[in-house]
Amino acid sequence: MHRSLRDLMDFPTVFRLRVIGYNQDDFATYIMVRVRRFAPEINEDNINARLSNGGKYCAVTVSFVAESEEQLYAIYADLSQDQRVLFLL
Template sequence: MPNPSPSAPQEESLIVYPCSFPIKVMGLKHDLLLPTVTKIAHRHDPFFDAASVELRESSTGKYLGITITITATNRAQLDALYVELSGHELVKVVL
Protein backbone atom coordinates (compact mmCIF):
# COMPACT_ATOMS: atom_id res chain seq x y z
CA MET A 1 0.00 0.00 0.00
CA PRO A 2 1.53 3.38 -1.01
CA ASN A 3 2.20 6.03 1.57
CA PRO A 4 -0.23 8.95 1.44
CA SER A 5 1.32 12.04 -0.08
CA PRO A 6 2.58 14.51 2.46
CA SER A 7 0.40 17.55 2.92
CA ALA A 8 1.54 20.72 1.24
CA PRO A 9 3.82 22.78 3.45
CA GLN A 10 2.16 25.79 4.98
CA GLU A 11 3.16 29.07 3.40
CA GLU A 12 5.48 31.00 5.62
CA SER A 13 4.70 34.67 5.97
CA LEU A 14 7.31 37.39 5.93
CA ILE A 15 4.87 39.51 7.94
CA VAL A 16 4.87 39.23 11.71
CA TYR A 17 1.33 39.77 12.97
CA PRO A 18 -0.05 41.99 14.37
CA CYS A 19 1.61 44.90 12.61
CA SER A 20 0.93 48.27 11.04
CA PHE A 21 0.38 47.65 7.36
CA PRO A 22 0.17 50.47 4.78
CA ILE A 23 -2.05 49.99 1.73
CA LYS A 24 -2.12 52.33 -1.25
CA VAL A 25 -5.43 52.81 -3.03
CA MET A 26 -5.80 54.77 -6.25
CA GLY A 27 -8.92 55.86 -8.05
CA LEU A 28 -10.54 58.63 -10.01
CA LYS A 29 -10.89 61.72 -7.85
CA HIS A 30 -14.48 61.51 -6.61
CA ASP A 31 -16.25 62.87 -3.53
CA LEU A 32 -17.09 59.33 -2.40
CA LEU A 33 -13.66 57.72 -2.87
CA LEU A 34 -12.13 58.71 0.48
CA PRO A 35 -15.22 57.92 2.62
CA THR A 36 -15.63 54.61 0.78
CA VAL A 37 -12.02 53.56 1.36
CA THR A 38 -12.11 54.51 5.06
CA LYS A 39 -15.43 52.69 5.54
CA ILE A 40 -13.97 49.52 4.01
CA ALA A 41 -10.84 49.88 6.16
CA HIS A 42 -13.00 50.14 9.30
CA ARG A 43 -14.86 46.98 8.32
CA HIS A 44 -11.61 45.02 8.28
CA ASP A 45 -9.87 46.82 11.14
CA PRO A 46 -12.24 48.16 13.82
CA PHE A 47 -9.35 50.18 15.31
CA PHE A 48 -8.48 51.89 11.99
CA ASP A 49 -7.63 55.56 12.56
CA ALA A 50 -8.89 57.70 9.68
CA ALA A 51 -6.64 60.53 10.92
CA SER A 52 -3.64 58.53 9.69
CA VAL A 53 -4.81 58.60 6.05
CA GLU A 54 -2.44 60.22 3.56
CA LEU A 55 -3.74 61.74 0.33
CA ARG A 56 -1.90 62.50 -2.88
CA GLU A 57 -3.53 63.99 -5.94
CA SER A 58 -2.19 63.26 -9.41
CA SER A 59 -0.48 66.07 -11.30
CA THR A 60 -3.56 66.48 -13.50
CA GLY A 61 -5.96 66.32 -10.55
CA LYS A 62 -7.86 63.47 -12.18
CA TYR A 63 -6.75 60.74 -9.74
CA LEU A 64 -6.39 60.50 -5.99
CA GLY A 65 -3.93 58.27 -4.16
CA ILE A 66 -4.92 57.25 -0.65
CA THR A 67 -2.59 55.52 1.79
CA ILE A 68 -4.33 53.80 4.68
CA THR A 69 -2.49 52.05 7.49
CA ILE A 70 -4.33 49.25 9.21
CA THR A 71 -3.39 46.90 12.00
CA ALA A 72 -2.97 43.61 10.17
CA THR A 73 -3.79 40.61 12.33
CA ASN A 74 -3.57 37.78 9.77
CA ARG A 75 -3.32 36.93 6.07
CA ALA A 76 -7.06 36.28 5.71
CA GLN A 77 -7.83 39.80 6.94
CA LEU A 78 -5.44 41.35 4.41
CA ASP A 79 -6.76 39.19 1.57
CA ALA A 80 -10.37 40.12 2.37
CA LEU A 81 -9.48 43.82 2.54
CA TYR A 82 -7.65 43.70 -0.81
CA VAL A 83 -10.57 41.85 -2.44
CA GLU A 84 -13.15 44.34 -1.18
CA LEU A 85 -11.09 47.39 -2.13
CA SER A 86 -10.17 46.00 -5.56
CA GLY A 87 -13.78 45.11 -6.28
CA HIS A 88 -15.16 48.57 -5.63
CA GLU A 89 -16.10 50.55 -8.74
CA LEU A 90 -14.37 53.74 -7.57
CA VAL A 91 -11.03 51.99 -6.97
CA LYS A 92 -8.64 51.48 -9.88
CA VAL A 93 -5.53 50.05 -8.15
CA VAL A 94 -4.68 48.59 -4.71
CA LEU A 95 -1.03 48.09 -3.72
Template sequence: MSEQQPPKIEFPCPDYPIKVIGHNADDFRGFVIETVQIHAPDLDITQVTVQDSRNGRFQSVRFTITATGTDQLKALHTELMASGRVQMVI
Protein backbone atom coordinates (compact mmCIF):
# COMPACT_ATOMS: atom_id res chain seq x y z
CA MET A 1 0.00 0.00 0.00
CA SER A 2 1.49 3.35 -1.03
CA GLU A 3 1.46 6.39 1.22
CA GLN A 4 -0.65 9.25 -0.11
CA GLN A 5 1.28 12.46 -0.78
CA PRO A 6 -0.21 15.85 0.07
CA PRO A 7 -1.22 17.88 -2.98
CA LYS A 8 1.50 20.07 -4.43
CA ILE A 9 0.89 23.80 -4.40
CA GLU A 10 1.84 25.69 -7.53
CA PHE A 11 3.28 29.13 -6.86
CA PRO A 12 2.27 31.84 -7.14
CA CYS A 13 -0.97 30.67 -5.55
CA PRO A 14 -3.67 33.37 -5.51
CA ASP A 15 -6.36 33.22 -2.82
CA TYR A 16 -4.28 31.03 -0.48
CA PRO A 17 -6.41 30.77 2.69
CA ILE A 18 -4.88 31.28 6.14
CA LYS A 19 -6.47 31.17 9.57
CA VAL A 20 -4.63 32.55 12.62
CA ILE A 21 -5.91 31.65 16.09
CA GLY A 22 -4.86 33.44 19.26
CA HIS A 23 -6.08 34.74 22.60
CA ASN A 24 -8.90 37.25 22.22
CA ALA A 25 -7.63 40.83 22.54
CA ASP A 26 -8.80 44.17 21.15
CA ASP A 27 -5.66 44.55 19.05
CA PHE A 28 -5.25 40.92 17.86
CA ARG A 29 -6.75 41.56 14.40
CA GLY A 30 -4.49 44.58 13.88
CA PHE A 31 -1.43 42.66 15.04
CA VAL A 32 -2.15 39.83 12.58
CA ILE A 33 -2.75 42.24 9.69
CA GLU A 34 0.47 44.18 10.36
CA THR A 35 2.49 40.97 10.53
CA VAL A 36 0.95 39.51 7.39
CA GLN A 37 1.50 42.71 5.40
CA ILE A 38 5.25 42.38 5.99
CA HIS A 39 5.22 39.06 4.11
CA ALA A 40 2.24 39.67 1.79
CA PRO A 41 1.91 43.40 1.05
CA ASP A 42 -1.02 42.73 -1.31
CA LEU A 43 -3.27 41.61 1.58
CA ASP A 44 -6.80 42.93 1.02
CA ILE A 45 -7.81 43.96 4.54
CA THR A 46 -11.44 44.38 3.45
CA GLN A 47 -11.58 40.59 3.08
CA VAL A 48 -10.20 39.84 6.58
CA THR A 49 -12.77 38.22 8.87
CA VAL A 50 -12.65 37.77 12.62
CA GLN A 51 -14.58 35.30 14.72
CA ASP A 52 -14.59 34.84 18.49
CA SER A 53 -14.67 31.36 19.97
CA ARG A 54 -17.83 30.15 21.65
CA ASN A 55 -16.57 31.10 25.11
CA GLY A 56 -14.82 34.28 23.87
CA ARG A 57 -11.38 33.18 25.01
CA PHE A 58 -9.91 32.85 21.51
CA GLN A 59 -10.21 34.73 18.27
CA SER A 60 -9.60 33.57 14.71
CA VAL A 61 -8.53 35.87 11.92
CA ARG A 62 -9.11 34.56 8.38
CA PHE A 63 -7.81 35.98 5.13
CA THR A 64 -6.32 35.04 1.79
CA ILE A 65 -2.99 36.03 0.29
CA THR A 66 -1.16 35.41 -2.93
CA ALA A 67 1.38 32.84 -1.75
CA THR A 68 4.63 33.31 -3.64
CA GLY A 69 6.51 30.31 -2.29
CA THR A 70 7.26 28.05 0.64
CA ASP A 71 9.86 30.49 2.00
CA GLN A 72 7.20 33.21 2.30
CA LEU A 73 4.75 30.87 4.06
CA LYS A 74 7.40 29.54 6.47
CA ALA A 75 8.59 33.06 7.34
CA LEU A 76 5.02 34.22 7.98
CA HIS A 77 4.30 31.20 10.17
CA THR A 78 7.55 31.61 12.10
CA GLU A 79 6.96 35.30 12.80
CA LEU A 80 3.36 34.80 13.90
CA MET A 81 4.24 31.92 16.23
CA ALA A 82 7.29 33.73 17.67
CA SER A 83 5.06 36.57 18.86
CA GLY A 84 3.69 34.47 21.70
CA ARG A 85 0.21 35.78 20.85
CA VAL A 86 -0.66 33.13 18.28
CA GLN A 87 -1.72 29.63 19.24
CA MET A 88 -2.11 28.14 15.77
CA VAL A 89 -1.75 28.99 12.09
CA ILE A 90 -3.77 26.90 9.67
Protein backbone atom coordinates (compact mmCIF):
# COMPACT_ATOMS: atom_id res chain seq x y z
CA MET A 1 0.00 0.00 0.00
CA HIS A 2 1.47 3.34 -1.10
CA ARG A 3 0.90 6.23 1.27
CA SER A 4 1.49 9.82 0.35
CA LEU A 5 3.09 12.42 2.56
CA ARG A 6 -0.36 14.00 2.90
CA ASP A 7 -1.37 10.90 4.86
CA LEU A 8 1.50 11.48 7.29
CA MET A 9 1.65 15.26 7.70
CA ASP A 10 -0.54 18.30 7.37
CA PHE A 11 0.57 21.12 5.10
CA PRO A 12 1.81 23.74 5.60
CA THR A 13 4.22 22.38 8.17
CA VAL A 14 7.62 23.25 9.60
CA PHE A 15 10.08 20.88 7.97
CA ARG A 16 13.72 20.17 8.79
CA LEU A 17 15.77 18.91 5.87
CA ARG A 18 19.20 17.45 6.58
CA VAL A 19 21.79 17.37 3.80
CA ILE A 20 25.21 15.79 4.16
CA GLY A 21 28.11 16.40 1.81
CA TYR A 22 31.83 17.01 1.68
CA ASN A 23 33.04 20.05 3.60
CA GLN A 24 34.28 22.12 0.69
CA ASP A 25 33.45 25.37 -1.07
CA ASP A 26 31.03 26.63 1.61
CA PHE A 27 28.66 23.67 1.36
CA ALA A 28 26.10 25.23 3.73
CA THR A 29 25.65 28.35 1.58
CA TYR A 30 25.50 26.21 -1.54
CA ILE A 31 22.66 24.12 -0.07
CA MET A 32 20.82 27.23 1.12
CA VAL A 33 20.88 28.68 -2.40
CA ARG A 34 19.68 25.38 -3.92
CA VAL A 35 16.78 24.97 -1.49
CA ARG A 36 15.87 28.66 -1.76
CA ARG A 37 14.80 28.03 -5.36
CA PHE A 38 11.88 26.03 -3.94
CA ALA A 39 11.41 27.89 -0.63
CA PRO A 40 12.36 31.54 -1.26
CA GLU A 41 11.89 32.62 2.36
CA ILE A 42 15.00 30.73 3.49
CA ASN A 43 17.88 32.83 4.81
CA GLU A 44 20.98 32.31 6.95
CA ASP A 45 18.86 32.10 10.12
CA ASN A 46 17.21 28.93 8.75
CA ILE A 47 20.53 27.11 8.30
CA ASN A 48 22.57 25.14 10.81
CA ALA A 49 25.82 23.48 9.74
CA ARG A 50 27.98 21.01 11.67
CA LEU A 51 31.28 19.49 10.66
CA SER A 52 32.13 15.85 11.25
CA ASN A 53 34.79 15.05 13.86
CA GLY A 54 37.50 14.89 11.22
CA GLY A 55 36.16 17.91 9.32
CA LYS A 56 35.75 15.98 6.06
CA TYR A 57 31.94 16.17 5.97
CA CYS A 58 29.38 18.87 6.62
CA ALA A 59 25.81 18.25 7.78
CA VAL A 60 23.44 21.09 6.95
CA THR A 61 19.97 21.37 8.46
CA VAL A 62 17.56 23.66 6.65
CA SER A 63 14.37 24.60 8.50
CA PHE A 64 11.47 26.02 6.51
CA VAL A 65 7.70 25.91 6.13
CA ALA A 66 6.85 23.21 3.60
CA GLU A 67 3.74 24.24 1.72
CA SER A 68 3.03 20.97 -0.09
CA GLU A 69 4.06 17.41 -0.80
CA GLU A 70 5.02 18.48 -4.32
CA GLN A 71 7.40 21.12 -2.96
CA LEU A 72 9.20 18.53 -0.79
CA TYR A 73 9.44 16.05 -3.66
CA ALA A 74 10.90 18.77 -5.90
CA ILE A 75 13.54 19.68 -3.31
CA TYR A 76 14.50 16.04 -2.74
CA ALA A 77 14.62 15.35 -6.49
CA ASP A 78 16.84 18.35 -7.12
CA LEU A 79 19.28 17.65 -4.29
CA SER A 80 19.46 13.90 -4.89
CA GLN A 81 20.81 14.60 -8.39
CA ASP A 82 23.51 16.94 -7.09
CA GLN A 83 26.98 15.37 -7.04
CA ARG A 84 27.98 17.36 -3.95
CA VAL A 85 25.19 15.80 -1.88
CA LEU A 86 25.99 12.46 -0.27
CA PHE A 87 22.87 11.90 1.89
CA LEU A 88 19.45 13.46 2.36
CA LEU A 89 17.42 12.95 5.51
